[in-house]
Amino acid sequence: MQTFPFREGGDKVQYYAQLNYLNDQGILKPTNDNEDYSTQLKFSKLNIRTNLDIQATKTTKVQLSMLGNFSEHNRPGAQLDDIFTALYQVPSGVFPVKTKNEVWGGSTIYSNNLLLSFQVRDMRVHKIVLLYADMNIQQDLSTLTPRSICFSPSGA
Numbered sequence: 780m781q782t783f784p785f786r787e788g789g790d791k792v793q794y795y796a797q798l799n800y801l802n803d804q805g806i807l808k809p810t811n812d813n814e815d816y817s818t819q820l821k822f823s824k825l826n827i828r829t830n831l832d833i834q835a836t837k838t839t840k841v842q843l844s845m846l847g848n849f850s851e852h853n854r855p856g857a858q859l860d861d862i863f864t865a866l867y868q869v870p871s872g873v874f875p876v877k878t879k880n881e882v883w884g885g886s887t888i889y890s891n892n893l894l895l896s897f898q899v900r901d902m903r904v905h906k907i908v909l910l911y912a913d914m915n916i917q918q919d920l921s922t923l924t925p926r927s928i929c930f931s932p933s934g935a
Contacts, residue, residue, distance in 0.1 A: 791834050799826040821853040838919040848909040855902060 783798045805820025827847040835841050855862065 788832070793832045795828075795830040797826075797828045800824070819853065820855075821851070824848070824850040838922070840917040842915040842917075844913050844915075846909075846911045848907065850907045852905040853902060 831843040833841045
């Protein structure tokens with residue numbers, strides 16, 4: 780995971796921003812036999828966090844916060860548990876991956892060719908995009924009221 784924080788500001792405005800990036804590749808090989816896509820397991824995620832504090836007046840402070848999350852999960856069309864079950868159950872030399880005629884190998888006992896299960900089938904891609912934002916305004920009313928008043932919205 781890579782993290783890149785930024786912080787800056789002066790008397791009136793301060794900001795903080797942070798980027799996190801994660802990219803995990805899977806354990807399957809070879810995965811580039813298909814022309815249009817890779818059948819490799821993959822998980823990528825980018826998080827963006829931004830905080831902005833503004834002193835609008837001597838008595839008013841505004842805080843803005845945003846969080847963005849972008850992620851992508853790639854996996855072969857075969858179920859992962861089927862791939863890993865075949866990995867443990869099928870002996871490595873029980874049949875050729877492909878025959879000399881370029882036909883996917885198999886036998887009457889072991890019909891689940893592990894390489895076939897993630898090379899030929901479709902690819903599943905799942906993308907998630909989330910954005911959260913909030914704003915907080917703090918107003919000092921001490922010049923208008925003789926004693927302290929505090930107000931918080933429900934759930935804060």
